Amino acid sequence: MARGLTASQTIGPFFHHALIHDGLEVLVRPETRGERIVVTGRITDGDGAVVPDAMVEIWQANADGRYAHPEDRREDAPLDSAFTGWGRCRTDDDGRYRFETIMPGPVPGRGNTLQAPHIALTLFSRGLLNYLTTRIYFAGNPLNDTDPVLGAIEDEAARRTLFATCEEGGDMPVWRLDIRLQGDGETVFFDV
Amino acid sequence: MESVTGFRRPAGGTNPLNAWDAYGSTVKRTPKRAPVRIDHTLTEVTGPAPGAAEFGPSVTDLTHHAGGEAVGERMTVSGFVVDEDGRPLPNTVIEIWQCNAAGRYAHPVDQHDAPLDPHFLGVGHAMTDADGAYRFLTVRPGAYPWRNHKNAWRPPHIHFGLFGPGFATRLITQMYFAGDPLLPFDPIYNSIPDAAARERLCARFEMDLTQPEFALGYRFDFVLRGRDATPMET
Numbered sequence: 001m002a003r004g005l006t007a008s009q010t011i012g013p014f015f016h017h018a019l020i021h022d023g024l025e026v027l028v029r030p031e032t033r034g035e036r037i038v039v040t041g042r043i044t045d046g047d048g049a050v051v052p053d054a055m056v057e058i059w060q061a062n063a064d065g066r067y068a069h070p071e072d073r074r075e076d077a078p079l080d081s082a083f084t085g086w087g088r089c090r091t092d093d094d095g096r097y098r099f100e101t102i103m104p105g106p107v108p109g110r111g112n113t114l115q116a117p118h119i120a121l122t123l124f125s126r127g128l129l130n131y132l133t134t135r136i137y138f139a140g141n142p143l144n145d146t147d148p149v150l151g152a153i154e155d156e157a158a159r160r161t162l163f164a165t166c167e168e169g170g171d172m173p174v175w176r177l178d179i180r181l182q183g184d185g186e187t188v189f190f191d192v
Numbered sequence: 193m194e195s196v197t198g199f200r201r202p203a204g205g206t207n208p209l210n211a212w213d214a215y216g217s218t219v220k221r222t223p224k225r226a227p228v229r230i231d232h233t234l235t236e237v238t239g240p241a242p243g244a245a246e247f248g249p250s251v252t253d254l255t256h257h258a259g260g261e262a263v264g265e266r267m268t269v270s271g272f273v274v275d276e277d278g279r280p281l282p283n284t285v286i287e288i289w290q291c292n293a294a295g296r297y298a299h300p301v302d303q304h305d306a307p308l309d310p311h312f313l314g315v316g317h318a319m320t321d322a323d324g325a326y327r328f329l330t331v332r333p334g335a336y337p338w339r340n341h342k343n344a345w346r347p348p349h350i351h352f353g354l355f356g357p358g359f360a361t362r363l364i365t366q367m368y369f370a371g372d373p374l375l376p377f378d379p380i381y382n383s384i385p386d387a388a389a390r391e392r393l394c395a396r397f398e399m400d401l402t403q404p405e406f407a408l409g410y411r412f413d414f415v416l417r418g419r420d421a422t423p424m425e426t
Contacts (some may be wrong), residue, residue: 003415007389008207009380010215011368018289018315019353023245030362043338048219053301057339059240059359069238071358073194086240089242109233120235127217129208129383131364133227135235149230158225181221191227192236192360 008131011124013053016090020055021074025059027101032082034063034102036172039119039136039164042095046182052096054125057088058099058136060118065105077105100172103138107147116143116150123179132189136177139163153188161187195423198232199360200276202417205386214379216340232360233360239359243285243319251316254288264293266407269367269395272324273354274321276418280324286414287317287353288328295334295348304336317347329407330416342358347381356416367412371393 028036032131039058043051066077085175087099101119110113119136138142144150144163153159164177179187210222227394230236246249255262260364267387273281294411298313309327315335333348349366356363360422368375370391375381382389 003274003278005206005276005417006363006365006413006415007384007392009351009383011353011364011365013301014291014299014352015289017299017313018351019287021247046224049220051221057240057362059238060236061235062215065281067234067238069358070239071238083241084242086242086246088419104422105426107234110231110352115233115235115298118235118387122359122362124364125221127219127221128381129212129215129380130210131217131362132223139271149233152230153228174194179287186225188225189227190221191229192232 003036004088008129010126010129011131013126015055020054020087020090025099027083027087027099029082029124029187032060032102033080034083036094036100037103038098038100038172038174040096040098040174040178041164041177041178041179043097043181044095048183050091051125051181052091052093052095054091055088055185056091056096056097057086057091057122057162058101059120059122060101060104061107063102063105065107065182074108106143113148115149116141116142116145118149133192134179134187134189135162136164136175137162138175140166149190158188161185196232196234196237197423198409198419198420199358200420203386206389208383209385212379212383212402213272214231215383221392234242236360238360239357239361240285240355242355243257243283247285247317249367250318252316252318252328253314254328257311258311260311262331264308264312266329267410268327268329268401268407269331269350269410269412269426270325270401271411271413272416273320273326273356273416274324275356275416279418280320280404281356281416282320282324283324284319284320284355284357286320286326288315288329288330290314290333290350291336293331293334294396295336305333306336319425330409339380345377346376347372347378354414354416361416363414365393368394369410
């Protein structure tokens with residue numbers, strides 16, 4: 001029986017007390033396998049103003065490139081019972097999102113391709129009637145050059161909007177990717 | 193190599209337009225460039241399935257909070273979560289949030305001059321059962337003014353968030369009430385081009401769901417993206 005799809009609407013400004021819970025921005029537990037990293041960045045609008053009322057969610061594979069989901073049935077990449085691959089946070093007053101997670105492994109693409117390590121990101125806010133979807137890639141990873149999704153972005157400068165850069169020096173590497181919703185340096189978003 | 197089956201693309205007009213100046217907040221936040229369409233990979237056909245571990249035990253009764261009972265017209269909203277082929281989606285979380293009967297959110301950003309209700313927080317979540325069914329008990333939300341345009345009022349609505357089976361099935365939406373007089377004036381509701389898709393966001397009153405001496409019953413189903421017909425090799 002064919003049913004009509006339920007349409008999207010904006011998350012609005014009044015979601016925090018319902019959706020934001022302490023700890024959802026930390027994807028790692030002590031026993032989680034993999035290299036600990038921070039992914040963070042600042043979200044700005046078409047005027048360059050920070051977006052302090054967004055919600056960001058991420059979805060990623062574990063350190064071995066396996067998704068914690070029944071449709072990832074590969075036996076050559078083990079599951080990690082201490083890693084779901086999902087996180088959620090709000091942006092703060094400075095427009096920043098921040099997650100503590102692990103560096104994902106590479107995962108298969110379509111055909112005989114391999115996707116570079118990446119984190120899928122979903123962004124909701126007042127003023128977005130449909131949520132936005134993009135990906136965080138890691139600058140300097142050699143697999144980026146052959147990643148089929150990056151390859152679908154023709155403009156080199158646009159492709160670079162998806163490369164987080166690493167700032168060493170703290171307890172763990174901090175990968176930073178700023179997101180520009182509109183205008184100069186506008187982030188590439190995906191229609192999934 | 194194994195196959196993945198992607199999710200179907202939404203029919204044209206089903207989802208809101210992104211650039212929709214009638215809703216002022218879109219003007220500086222909507223990207224100018226069209227999104228890059230990608231075929232689904234393992235990243236998009238898999239997806240998160242949070243539940244009690246992330247959100248705690250289900251909270252399906254919004255009418256009791258802080259030792260007392262919320263003010264307002266009691267109502268249930270119930271229905272099924274299915275995909276476009278009518279297949280039920282069991283054991284998936286639904287998050288809910290709304291303002292109180294007077295049109296005020298228990299949220300610090302909401303400055304509307306209407307009373308807070310100490311016994312109404314207006315948040316909860318439920319897991320669908322084996323048939324994809326869910327049910328919340330709440331009070332009917334009020335309308336409230338906002339500053340989008342002169343004399344702007346949001347029609348009574350309830351916010352919902354769902355995950356479904358994959359990353360690509362994530363949905364955040366708002367449920368309205370059929371026949372509400374504010375609907376024709378609301379730019380958020382009217383950002384959806386297709387009239388039938390708009391009407392699907394309206395809950396339907398059902399006497400069969402109405403409990404005598406207790407609460408009005410509204411039916412609202414969620415329909416998430418179905419599968420492509422053909423699996424793709426990954």
